[in-house]
Amino acid sequence: MAHSETLCKESVYSSIFKEYAKTLHNYLYYKTGNISLTKDLTQEAFTRLWKNCASVLPQNAKGYVFKIANNLLINEYN
DSSP states (O other): OOTTOOTTSHHHHHHHHHHHHHHHHHHHHHHHOOHHHHHHHHHHHHHHHHHTGGGSOGGGHHHHHHHHHHHHHHHHTO
């Protein structure tokens, strides 16, 4: 990915989603055992990535969505 690529470009965001969504989903399902909650948290993590696309570098996207998802999971059980 070139340095000029931004997550706000739909094709870049889409490729990030395709690359990491299943892995994130599997991680959250392993943690929760709840398919509905897993889907909601995965969707919310990627929604937040899109909302903050200008401030997240593509190479940091995986860490970002996993961190957001983990925080959402912690909040869910507190």
